[in-house]
Amino acid sequence: MRSPVPPRTLAAELAHAEPGSAIRLQGHVHRRRELAKVSFLVIRDRSGLAQVVVRPDEIDETGLPPEETVVDVVGIATANPHAPGGVELTSPVVTLLSEPAATPPVELWRPAITAGLPTLLDNAAVTWRHPAQRAKWEIAAASLQGFRATLDAAGFTEIQTPKLVASATESGANVFPVDYFGRPAFLAQSPQFYKQQLVGVFERVYEVGPVFRAEPHDTVRHLSEYVSLDVEFGFIRDHHDVLAMLRTVLAGMTDAIRAHAADALDLLQVGLPSIPEEIPTIHFAEALRRVGAPEDEPDLAPEHERLLGEWALQEFGSDVLAVEGYPMRKRPFYTHPQPDDTRWSNSFDLIFRGLELVTGGQRLHRYGDYIAALTARGESTAAYEEYLQAFAHGMPPHGGFAIGLERWVGRLLEAPNIREVTLFPRDVHRLTP
């Protein structure tokens, strides 16, 4: 590598360089254009793109490096109103920092990728380099920042709980078995039990981490490993306090995207969702009537969710709609019933642009209620002994929710397939790259 003087300038900073000054850029060759009288190298680094002008006499016998080659370029900052940012580099000395790169599986310099999803996914390490791909994840990363910042400000403590668990207790199905030193273990489907127990310790907790579902269905909205944004907190009145916290969190995530990923939004030409001060809420029974479903339906079908999403947008101008009161028989045993009618629950799903994004609600918090709920379902309480210990020793009324990161970004960007917004997706067919 060359002498470290001048130090590196990022592409986005070139616009502010003094014309005539010596500048060092470092990055990938995003595009190489060789014309008869002059050639161009567009350099891509973490901040953006910069243009380098190369005259024929400045090119040695090896020619200009091919696209994706990593280079160090020292040249002169020169004003040019047609260059990105109004400044380009002239009289360059180009040094290769990698070998000349092999031709990428897709043309990364084109404004839009036209390759199909399998090509994108099979070559993820390279295709994510495309600015429009990369922008998708920048929105995900900004969302994570906003999630944590909002909860840190509200007195929450971040937790990290085990993904290796001894029993598949929460649902029993769709778990991945692990050989744990010769003993059976499972990958956690959610941090549900742990986050509840830790409400007894920290009162307000959140966790960002992978969850695992051995999901046998190959759909555009399911993954077998995804990032779950989990929240749980104590001293609530009922699930409406949980929904109010969810609203604060979603607004914080949206604000963070605006603050940290504005360029990504611009590039993708997407608008941020409208999250009203109070999330419009409809009871499950009323939701069934509204979509014309039989009143004994235990769940909402994807088509129902889509219809409800449209209705919320028309009726309330809202991209989100909470459906509360889901039937107890379809909710997990720790769900708190609706006090005035125990067929229904103090739980909700949040529908975001017609797709279920969040499940949340109030949980049981009295030991006796847990024993009764498990017994009524014919389940052994012994299997839950360690979890139940927290309740025997006093737990506040509490509740929480979980947001799927990839679903959030997918609906935000209106991506047809959740795999498009996942760095390295895992599903029933795909375990690589």
Add this chain to the structure above:
Amino acid sequence: MRSPVPPRTLAAELAHAEPGSAIRLQGHVHRRRELAKVSFLVIRDRSGLAQVVVRPDEIDETGLPPEETVVDVVGIATANPHAPGGVELTSPVVTLLSEPAATPPVELWRPAITAGLPTLLDNAAVTWRHPAQRAKWEIAAASLQGFRATLDAAGFTEIQTPKLVASATESGANVFPVDYFGRPAFLAQSPQFYKQQLVGVFERVYEVGPVFRAEPHDTVRHLSEYVSLDVEFGFIRDHHDVLAMLRTVLAGMTDAIRAHAADALDLLQVGLPSIPEEIPTIHFAEALRRVGAPEDEPDLAPEHERLLGEWALQEFGSDVLAVEGYPMRKRPFYTHPQPDDTRWSNSFDLIFRGLELVTGGQRLHRYGDYIAALTARGESTAAYEEYLQAFAHGMPPHGGFAIGLERWVGRLLEAPNIREVTLFPRDVHRLTP
């Protein structure tokens, strides 16, 4: 529950309450003291402790709730210089929010826990409620905040990479097998390959997430699942740039503990480590000489690390010491050799108070170097095809490091066993709670 007026006051806010005003506290009964003339309830919430004074005529026939019961208390703020914060609650109306709690497995109100480690771990959901236990994790949570804030400010992008992987390529040993829809899969031992590939996309990346080691040794410093703080970035000169970034990150983590967990530090009576502006560095060969080990030793033994830690403190007043140049034959194939003597590597371990905390260094970045390194080790390049694709398509000089969260907190608090600072530890014997 009672009427919501007055709203809840946190224990730590009681000190600022106007004497004579009605106050509502909500929390666990931390301690119940029944004396002949007057009784006390100490209420614990997420902010701290508050004292409630109960006269005999204010106690009904059920008596005062036992410790750990969750209560709502409305009373009158009353100045008392002997109470925590100088204000206590008198004339209380106590309402139970949980059932009367079962007697905890350890007395949580005592200033120090005297129970042994198995009792602590077997009853984690309850024992973490002890203020001194809880303080340990508050330091961990503040460390995570500092880690991310430092890297966000330095232009890094947070990534989330899969924990389910198709092959046990990085080391081949100590991996957990998973049954993945009938096919073999493994739990990732580190995000190493993914974070490197994503340097080609985002240039600077970090990840906080679980890693899995089927570690058969039952020691005080090993877990089979732990939280890895991973960093990787491009356009470095060599491993000294990586070490400088590590220094910035450790300083940021230390600052965040000071900012967000000062009470926890006070309670545990521990001082923050001294992280010098430049981390003192010793070459591996010199380190062997200094501890009197044979010059062909391929690694440092725990006793060597301890001696080197003592030396760094005496010689440089530093709690950290970098040992650079570890023998290539003991480092993974992606390690960059030391240019002037390829027996050694451009990699380092960071010793923190006598224990290895971080491994890091410069990686190979040229495709040809990877092919040569794998071939020299007799390994098939086909097994690494997807990983190597990133290098074939151009990668900058890069490097990174990984910090074990539990080791960091463990050494910071000088905990004899890493399990003491892990919420729900996993090891060869322990898979629950």
